[in-house]
Amino acid sequence: MDCTTTNAPAERKFTAKDYDSKLRPIWCPGCGDYGVLQSLYRALASIGRPPHEIAFISGIGCSSRIPGYTTAYGFNSVHGRALPIAQGVKLANPDLLVLVAGGDGDGFSIGGGHVAHAIRRNCDLTYIVMDNQVYGLTKGQLSPTSPRGLKTITSPYGSFEEPINPLLYVLAYGAGFVAQGTPADMPGLTALIEEAIRYPGFAFVNIQSPCVTFGEDDQQLRAHKAKMQKLDTLGHDPSNLLAALDRARAYGTELHTGVFYRNPEPPPTYEALVKLRQAELAKSAKPRSQVLEAFVQR
Numbered sequence: 001m002d003c004t005t006t007n008a009p010a011e012r013k014f015t016a017k018d019y020d021s022k023l024r025p026i027w028c029p030g031c032g033d034y035g036v037l038q039s040l041y042r043a044l045a046s047i048g049r050p051p052h053e054i055a056f057i058s059g060i061g062c063s064s065r066i067p068g069y070t071t072a073y074g075f076n077s078v079h080g081r082a083l084p085i086a087q088g089v090k091l092a093n094p095d096l097l098v099l100v101a102g103g104d105g106d107g108f109s110i111g112g113g114h115v116a117h118a119i120r121r122n123c124d125l126t127y128i129v130m131d132n133q134v135y136g137l138t139k140g141q142l143s144p145t146s147p148r149g150l151k152t153i154t155s156p157y158g159s160f161e162e163p164i165n166p167l168l169y170v171l172a173y174g175a176g177f178v179a180q181g182t183p184a185d186m187p188g189l190t191a192l193i194e195e196a197i198r199y200p201g202f203a204f205v206n207i208q209s210p211c212v213t214f215g216e217d218d219q220q221l222r223a224h225k226a227k228m229q230k231l232d233t234l235g236h237d238p239s240n241l242l243a244a245l246d247r248a249r250a251y252g253t254e255l256h257t258g259v260f261y262r263n264p265e266p267p268p269t270y271e272a273l274v275k276l277r278q279a280e281l282a283k284s285a286k287p288r289s290q291v292l293e294a295f296v297q298r
């Protein structure tokens, strides 16, 4: 069963409302995460799996509140630990559609060490990072994706550090699906989240999600609308890994949206390999009577 196959009756159709928990988000008015949430509802409705077949795991941060605003099973876990927990959930119940979400701090600072291992293990997970280039929840400190020179309460002279490039990071470790979107283009973002969920393996979507309270003016939705460039209009071929790496280098200077890379030949997932091995072992196992007989004759 892949993550888009459902046990729900074929005639049951889902709408975005079916995934809305009706809990009122406590994000600041205008936060980009509202648009991410709406896009997510719409993507889930297109996939059409009932909420009880979905598990949504997050870390800690403003963005990590997102599972609580959906009707899926949710776990707002520990800062930086969403990926290990999500892998455990997927291995315990491979039939679940498992979504993972968090901020750039959660994913690439304290949780950065987990990203490489989740990618090389290749469980069928969709990892959504709401990248706002600051720590929002803790009131605007420098984050791993903050641009050089950014003044925050922890970088009063402007940041002296080179930011992490999340796109290059995940491509370099071999992620099979890598995309970037913005809530400034909600139909585009919805399509990217849906495509990421449908990809059979580890899929990563970096969402430039503005922090209206602590973010810079050039990181806001209006600025995104003005500067975003869709990769498909630039003639980008998402099956070409080298072209994807080249495009990803522009992170932080250009706002490219769309699919950077989709592995045209997805390798088997970790959980598929486990299932295969279990089936082989079950086939080659001796009948219980033979095992007992051998034991008695020793």
Ligand SMILES: Cc1ncc(C[n+]2csc(CCOP(=O)(O)OP(=O)(O)O)c2C)c(N)n1
Residues within 6 Å of the ligand: 060, 061, 062, 063, 064, 079, 102, 103, 104, 105, 106, 107, 110, 130, 132, 134, 135, 136, 137, 138, 143
């Ligand atoms: C182990 C641990 N260290 C630090 C914190 C404090 N903390 C909570 S959220 C956060 C960073 C939030 O930034 P980000 O992950 O980018 O998410 P955002 O709030 O911007 O969406 C930090 C440092 C914590 N909760 N737990």
Ligand code: SF4
Residues within 6 Å of the ligand: 026, 027, 028, 030, 031, 032, 033, 062, 063, 132, 136, 137, 210, 211, 212, 213, 214
């Ligand atoms: S602090 Fe920033 S990231 Fe957090 S809710 Fe407010 S606008 Fe959104």
